[in-house]
Amino acid sequence: MPLIxxxxxxxxxxxxxxxxxxxxxxxIETLIIDFSGVAGMESAVLQRVMSVLNGISMMGCETVITGLRAEIVKMMISNGLTFENKAITKGTLQQALDKYLA
Incomplete structure (x- = not known):
């Protein structure tokens, strides 16, 4: 699922x-969400993303996050947010596809 x-x-x-x-x-057993096209995101939206990841997990689906830009990572750090125990992260969409479509 690419976000742009x-x-x-x-x-x-x-x-x-x-x-x-x-x-x-x-x-769906594995959902790949690609953030590489995301130009901006408010910190309140990041909280909502975390809630969605919890919901996805409750449904037995594994989430893979790719393409996080430095700005989003910095915002997560400053808000004390982490994907730990919520999602697997990969640097690029291609890395995720190589692993999960192989």
Whole structure:
């Protein structure tokens, strides 16, 4: 699932609804979310991302996060957020595809 542009609260609500619905509907076991195209994200949206990751995990789906930009990582650090125990991280989408589609 590639994300592109700015992710605000309204867009995150749409993403949350679609992700949770699709994980259930299609029995998705591994979901790759690529952030490399994300230009900006508010810190409140990052909190919502963490909640979505918890929901995905509750449904038995493993999440792989790719393409985190330095700005987002810095924002996560300053807000005390981590993907530890919530998702696997890979530097690039290609790294994730190589591992999970092999």
């Amino acid at each position: 542009g700015t992710v605000d609260k309204i867009r995150m609500a749409t993403i949350e609804d679609k992700v949770i619905s699709h994980v259930s509907l299609f029995n």
